[in-house]
Amino acid sequence: MDELVIFGTGGHAREVAQLVADINLAQPGRWQLLGFVADPHAVTRIAKPLPAPMLGDAQWLVQHPAVQAVIAVGTPVDRRDIALRLRREQPELRFATLVHPRAWMAERVSLGEGSVVFAGALINVDVSIGSHASLNLGCTISHDCALGNFVSLGPGVHLSGACSLGEQVDLGAGVSARPNSHVGDRCVVGAGAAIAGSFSPGCILVGVPARAVRQAATSASV
Ligand SMILES: CC(C)(COP(=O)(O)OP(=O)(O)OC[C@H]1O[C@@H](n2cnc3c(N)ncnc32)[C@H](O)[C@@H]1OP(=O)(O)O)[C@@H](O)C(=O)NCCC(=O)NCCS
Incomplete structure (x- = not known):
């Protein structure tokens, strides 16, 4: 079982959490979803309860390089910015596919x-x-x-x-x-x-x- 954190808290992040749950149904124990991280200034258009805890901001990931992350932010330009920033601040971070x-x-x-x-x-x-x-x-x-x-x-x-x-x-x-x-x-x-x-x-x-x-x-x- 690999530990996973979702970057993002909006609708796309909830979709990715569902995707993770479906993968776990087909492959029991494949992922352990630890929770979500997000930038404090991020605007969530449709804010709804998340199926796992809010862990913190990007610094949480920087401090936990052993977990894998997936950036669940719908806009490509934002996703790129976040990926480059995370890669720069924590070169060991791995991204889940x-x-x-x-x-x-x-x-x-x-x-x-x-x-x-x-x-x-x-x-x-x-x-x-x-x-x-x-x-x-x-x-x-x-x-x-x-x-x-x-x-x-x-x-x-x-x-x-x-x-x-x-x-x-x-x-x-x-x-x-x-x-x-x-x-x-x-x-x-x-x-x-x-x-x-x-x-x-x-x-x-x-x-x-x-x-x-x-x-x-x-x-x-x-
Ligand atoms: C094309 C798009 C990016 C433009 O967004 P926007 O810059 O906010 O544009 P607006 O909504 O202000 O619309 C501007 C004009 O384009 C027209 N328009 C907007 N989207 C259109 C579309 N998909 N097809 C045809 N015309 C469109 C609007 O009617 C409006 O026309 P008008 O100036 O004559 O009134 C957006 O409308 C769109 O289609 N996004 C796709 C979203 C999507 O499907 N996401 C999937 C997420 S799961």
């Missing part, structure tokens, strides 16, 4: 450290997914897709073959992508959009077919 027992991953799929894959996700052959990625319920990823570090895929995202997503790309619920599409680093794609073609970094895209409507905000700090 969590895959729901009812997700399916074909042969030759690689999944980076700290990534989470929720129930119903289907990932076909020869797909690479970076670190600290989040694939929500029911995503389907076809052959030869390449997803960068810190990507977030909302529920029901569908990527056709050989699509590529840069780092910190944020795809809203129900986004679909035509084969060979490319979305550049830090793009945010609105719920229900249909991606066809290539998009340069930092755009906010909406619609069917997706069009860039403005530039995404950049990260405040690391």
Whole structure:
């Protein structure tokens, strides 16, 4: 049994706690969820009771390098900032990679450290997914897709073959992508959009077919 701490206290953190519980049902004793940590200034949009104790802030993790952590913060840019900060302050910290027992991953799929894959996700052959990625319920990823570090895929995202997503790309619920599409680093794609073609970094895209409507905000700090 490995000790695990979830970074985050919002809806996504509660989803990850459920994922951990489901893994433990399928593999009894796989994880011991010690609790949650969060930055004191973090704003939780939907605050609800957590299924394990609040342990403290990032310093708690820095002082406990033997536990594994997963960053359960939905926004890719924030997830990256937290990961870089934790790595800088505690180089020995290990990040847990969590895959729901009812997700399916074909042969030759690689999944980076700290990534989470929720129930119903289907990932076909020869797909690479970076670190600290989040694939929500029911995503389907076809052959030869390449997803960068810190990507977030909302529920029901569908990527056709050989699509590529840069780092910190944020795809809203129900986004679909035509084969060979490319979305550049830090793009945010609105719920229900249909991606066809290539998009340069930092755009906010909406619609069917997706069009860039403005530039995404950049990260405040690391
Ligand atoms: C695209 C998005 C990022 C824009 O957010 P925002 O900057 O707060 O934008 P607003 O809500 O102020 O909307 C700006 C305009 O875009 C339109 N718009 C927003 N989201 C849209 C979408 N998904 N598709 C089409 N148009 C959209 C709005 O109607 C509005 O149009 P208007 O200027 O004519 O009134 C957001 O609406 C979105 O779709 N996020 C995805 C969230 C999601 O699915 N998360 C999954 C979590 S599990």
